[in-house]
Amino acid sequence: MSERFCFSVKARDGAARLGEIATPRGIVRTPAFMTVGTGATVKAMFPEDVKASGADIILANTYHLMLRPGAERIARLGGLHQFMHWSGPILTDSGGYQVMSLAKLRKIDEEGVTFQSHVDGATVALSPERAVEVQCLLGSDIQMVLDECTAYPATREEAKASLDLSLRWARRCKVAFAAMSKPGQALFGIVQGSVYPDLRVRCAYDLIDIGFDGYAVGGLAVGEGQGAMLEMVETTTAVLPEDKPRYLMGVGTPEDLLASIARGIDMFDCVLPTRSGRHCQAFTWQGKLNLRNARYAEDQTPLDPESKCPAAQYERAYLHHLVRSGEALGAMLLTYNNVQFYQELMARAREAIAQGRFATFADDVKRRYAATGDDD
Numbered sequence: 001m002s003e004r005f006c007f008s009v010k011a012r013d014g015a016a017r018l019g020e021i022a023t024p025r026g027i028v029r030t031p032a033f034m035t036v037g038t039g040a041t042v043k044a045m046f047p048e049d050v051k052a053s054g055a056d057i058i059l060a061n062t063y064h065l066m067l068r069p070g071a072e073r074i075a076r077l078g079g080l081h082q083f084m085h086w087s088g089p090i091l092t093d094s095g096g097y098q099v100m101s102l103a104k105l106r107k108i109d110e111e112g113v114t115f116q117s118h119v120d121g122a123t124v125a126l127s128p129e130r131a132v133e134v135q136c137l138l139g140s141d142i143q144m145v146l147d148e149c150t151a152y153p154a155t156r157e158e159a160k161a162s163l164d165l166s167l168r169w170a171r172r173c174k175v176a177f178a179a180m181s182k183p184g185q186a187l188f189g190i191v192q193g194s195v196y197p198d199l200r201v202r203c204a205y206d207l208i209d210i211g212f213d214g215y216a217v218g219g220l221a222v223g224e225g226q227g228a229m230l231e232m233v234e235t236t237t238a239v240l241p242e243d244k245p246r247y248l249m250g251v252g253t254p255e256d257l258l259a260s261i262a263r264g265i266d267m268f269d270c271v272l273p274t275r276s277g278r279h280c281q282a283f284t285w286q287g288k289l290n291l292r293n294a295r296y297a298e299d300q301t302p303l304d305p306e307s308k309c310p311a312a313q314y315e316r317a318y319l320h321h322l323v324r325s326g327e328a329l330g331a332m333l334l335t336y337n338n339v340q341f342y343q344e345l346m347a348r349a350r351e352a353i354a355q356g357r358f359a360t361f362a363d364d365v366k367r368r369y370a371a372t373g374d375d376d
Contacts, residue, residue, distance in 0.1 A: 038064050045335055094131045166203075217233055217249065254342075281338075310336070
């Protein structure tokens with residue numbers, strides 16, 4: 001294992017990149033999908049099964065963990081890795097998005113964000129320095145700067161004011177990280193700018209001037225539509241450094257992942273595979289299936305014959321029975337299937353890039369999802 005954080009590109013196919021992120025806790029193969037373990041758990045899954053699915057890295061959430069059970073308590077208990085029984089790399093987001101979306105009352109100013117906890121109503125302050133402190137207490141391997149998630153839609157003036165504040169916070173996060181972090185930990189900047197290409201480019205260049213270990217594209221998949229999202233991704237990756245990982249936050253569907261990889265993105269996270277599993281939906285190599293549908297009541301076909309996931313070998317009729325009966329096992333099996341499908345998707349994408357056939361692979365997956373599967 002590497003004693004420091006570093007990134008290397010092993011192969012390219014167009015703008016798609018095959019690479020590795022080396023951390024003291026292990027290698028992350030890219031393109032990588034980070035399964036979301038918001039509150040120190042991937043919902044409905046054992047940590048051992050998450051690892052067995054092919055995941056190199058998972059994501060945990062600063063906002064939720066600082067409120068419950070508390071970053072200081074997790075630090076006293078040995079850090080987040082020991083606490084959640086995960087020995088590989090962990091990325092923590094800064095909590096900014098959850099403050100905007102979950103907090104009952106909030107006030108944003110130059111100092112940071114003050115908000116009312118959705119857990120117990122307590123008033124909590126989250127400054128750039130506190131966001132870094134919490135992530136360092138958790139002991140995460142990749143940390144995110146605190147940013148303001150620009151609302152959508154936003155005028156150009158609103159988007160500019162928001163990203164200017166985020167840039168000032170990013171500089172403060174960099175200083176705090178230098179003082180509090182341990183060797184081998186990394187800090188990523190986040191490019192904002194809504195759907196305005198010139199703002200995205202300016203924000204990216206300013207973050208590069210500050211200097212980070214990697215760069216995320218934030219503030220997308222919030223209602224702007226796939227076309228606008230991909231335009232902003234392409235605009236942003238065109239100016240980001242070649243020797244740093246690029247992370248598209250909160251995306252998304254298999255089609256969105258592959259379209260973004262084709263535009264130079266290396267890392268993703270999204271709650272879609274786990275949330276869909278709890279809502280009776282399965283991602284498969286035949287398309288997305290809704291196991292509540294009556295058509296599966298006597299279907300003895302394995303959920304996904306093309307998958308290597310143990311959960312995918314259960315008959316669709318049995319899974320239909322479980323979800324219609326409200327049995328917890330149904331959500332567990334579908335979640336396991338979905339998490340592994342996303343890892344298999346990334347593995348096949350990496351193989352396709354290495355072999356110079358990524359566009360063909362992506363077109364095949366897109367065709368499968370357009371021609372098969374169920375409506376939600």
